[in-house]
Amino acid sequence: MRRETLTMALFTAALSSGCGGGPKASFDSPDPLERTLAIGQAARATRLNDEQLRELIESLDSVDPAERLYAIRTLERETGQTLGYRHYDPEYVREAAVEQWVQWWSTRGGPVADTTGGDGS
Amino acid sequence: MNRDAHTDAHVHMRLISDPRYLSGARELVTALARRLGFDETTGCQIALAVDEALANVMRHGYEGATDRPIWIDIWPLEGGGLRLMIEDEARQVDPDKIKGRDLEDIKPGGLGVHIIREVMDVAKFERRPEKGMRLTLEKRLPEGKPAGASAGERACGDV
Numbered sequence: 001m002r003r004e005t006l007t008m009a010l011f012t013a014a015l016s017s018g019c020g021g022g023p024k025a026s027f028d029s030p031d032p033l034e035r036t037l038a039i040g041q042a043a044r045a046t047r048l049n050d051e052q053l054r055e056l057i058e059s060l061d062s063v064d065p066a067e068r069l070y071a072i073r074t075l076e077r078e079t080g081q082t083l084g085y086r087h088y089d090p091e092y093v094r095e096a097a098v099e100q101w102v103q104w105w106s107t108r109g110g111p112v113a114d115t116t117g118g119d120g121s
Numbered sequence: 122m123n124r125d126a127h128t129d130a131h132v133h134m135r136l137i138s139d140p141r142y143l144s145g146a147r148e149l150v151t152a153l154a155r156r157l158g159f160d161e162t163t164g165c166q167i168a169l170a171v172d173e174a175l176a177n178v179m180r181h182g183y184e185g186a187t188d189r190p191i192w193i194d195i196w197p198l199e200g201g202g203l204r205l206m207i208e209d210e211a212r213q214v215d216p217d218k219i220k221g222r223d224l225e226d227i228k229p230g231g232l233g234v235h236i237i238r239e240v241m242d243v244a245k246f247e248r249r250p251e252k253g254m255r256l257t258l259e260k261r262l263p264e265g266k267p268a269g270a271s272a273g274e275r276a277c278g279d280v
Contacts, residue, residue, distance in 0.1 A: 039227055088236055089162060
């Protein structure tokens with residue numbers, strides 16, 4: 001699934017947004033460094049908020065294998081599942097698993113409370 | 122010693138350490154893996170591992186120099202599977218110290234070794250006798266899967 005398509009799917013399903021996005025750690029950055037820093041920030045949260053989960057699911061579709069690896073590790077730690085996603089699978093296999101994650105995100109009852117105290121990025 | 126003249130590999134390839142040739146190496150490995158009986162998904166995974174290995178040589182071994190040699194040798198494994206050997210003339214490092222960064226330390230790069238070890242059954246780093254490093258990779262076919270070409274073609278996409 002292309003990033004634009006995935007972004008659209010997630011935003012369509014989204015009930016809220018709230019990503020502030022810092023200059024050094026941003027899921028919205030075109031720079032893999034800043035996106036990876038954002039994953040690191042999310043990984044340090046005691047509990048991920050809805051927006052962080054959405055951003056991590058988007059990162060599953062990254063062209064950067066490292067970004068994908070960190071994203072699925074963080075999602076697995078938070079949810080206890082991978083939904084069949086493997087960061088080293090080819091794109092056409094990952095697509096199906098990302099669809100599972102999008103489905104999971106959009107049907108899980110709406111946004112969860114932000115308990116991290118962070119800005120979500 | 123002429124490195125190119127001393128190999129019994131079924132496939133032998135020499136490329137220079139220019140990232141432009143990474144995609145060509147990936148495509149070769151993907152195609153050969155498929156011909157040796159791997160399904161398309163596993164072929165793409167093996168290609169990703171090789172891509173990470175080559176990128177490590179270019180980035181860290183040769184420190185970005187784009188004119189240094191890299192050799193790739195490929196053999197079928199007895200019983201099904203393949204062995205790849207990637208050699209270079211880069212600075213030698215202690216093989217025991219080649220390990221991926223702590224995965225809890227989230228920052229870009231440095232995950233090639235993790236990815237290689239996750240994908241391949243064997244990933245062995247060693248110093249070459251003359252100079253440079255050698256990485257031997259092996260991937261076995263799943264039990265009960267006969268060796269032979271798998272049908273169909275599908276692009277791996279961005280590995």
